Amino acid sequence: MKLELKSVKHAKFASQETPCYEATLYLDGKKVAVVSNDGHGGCDRVFWTDRSAEGRIDAHFAAMPKIDAGGIMLQPGLELWCREELERQDILKTVKRRTKTKVIGLRGSREVSFKMAPADLERTYANGLTGRQIIEKDHPDLVILNGLDDDAIVAAVRKASDAAAAEEAQTRGW
Numbered sequence: 001m002k003l004e005l006k007s008v009k010h011a012k013f014a015s016q017e018t019p020c021y022e023a024t025l026y027l028d029g030k031k032v033a034v035v036s037n038d039g040h041g042g043c044d045r046v047f048w049t050d051r052s053a054e055g056r057i058d059a060h061f062a063a064m065p066k067i068d069a070g071g072i073m074l075q076p077g078l079e080l081w082c083r084e085e086l087e088r089q090d091i092l093k094t095v096k097r098r099t100k101t102k103v104i105g106l107r108g109s110r111e112v113s114f115k116m117a118p119a120d121l122e123r124t125y126a127n128g129l130t131g132r133q134i135i136e137k138d139h140p141d142l143v144i145l146n147g148l149d150d151d152a153i154v155a156a157v158r159k160a161s162d163a164a165a166a167e168e169a170q171t172r173g174w
Contacts, residue, residue, distance in 0.1 A: 001060050002028050005035070005085045017041030019086050025078075027053045035082055044079045088150075091157045095145050105135070105142040106156050109164035112139070118146050 004026040014020040020039025025032055025046075032053035037044045048054050057078055066073040074080065098104055103114040103121060114135065121131040121144070129137070135144060143156045 001056070002026075003057070003081065003085075004029075005082060005089070008086065008089060010086060010090065011039065015039040019083065021086060023082070023086075025082075027057065032057075035078075044082055046078065088154050091154050092150055095153050095157065099146045103131075103135070103144065103146050105139070105144045106160045107139065107142045109160050109167055111160070112142060121146055 005023040006026060008023040009021060011020040016039050018037050018039055018041055020037060022034065022036040025035050027050075030050065030053075032048065032050040034047045034049070035044055036047075046054075061075070061077045061081070064076045066075050068074075095104070099118060101118070103116045103118055105112045105114070116131055116135075121135075124130055125134065127134075132144060132147075135142065145153055145156060148156065
């Protein structure tokens with residue numbers, strides 16, 4: 001089963017307690033619903049264009065194991081998936097825009113940028129190393145976002161976000 005959110009209109013300025021958005025939901029390449037939320041803390045609204053898909057999607061998520069969300073066990077569902085997909089698309093859009101002109105890396109919760117054109121990462125220098133190899137040699141704990149596939153980008157950004165949240169909690173004494 002392949003779920004996709006397309007034609008996403010995400011109004012960050014209007015998002016208060018939940019994301020304010022509207023998107024088209026596709027199941028195995030076929031449009032099955034329009035999903036939206038007004039951003040005021042309520043549940044997502046789903047307007048089904050294919051009612052048979054609703055049961056298939058519900059059964060898909062019901063078969064998944066519960067996940068631990070900070071001590072609360074949640075059953076995955078379409079709404080949770082939509083939130084994660086919105087976050088994923090936002091991360092990818094931001095990172096791809098920024099890595100067009102800069103070399104960007106993550107070290108723990110910190111972002112690091114280099115004064116190097118992204119194309120120079122694969123250029124071989126006089127010492128026989130590529131720009132990427134030079135950076136990786138000098139900064140072994142750094143994850144360079146340029147050139148990573150989508151899943152690796154999202155995983156690295158989420159890991160950095162989790163590290164930042166942990167640092168903040170420790171700073172505040174939580």
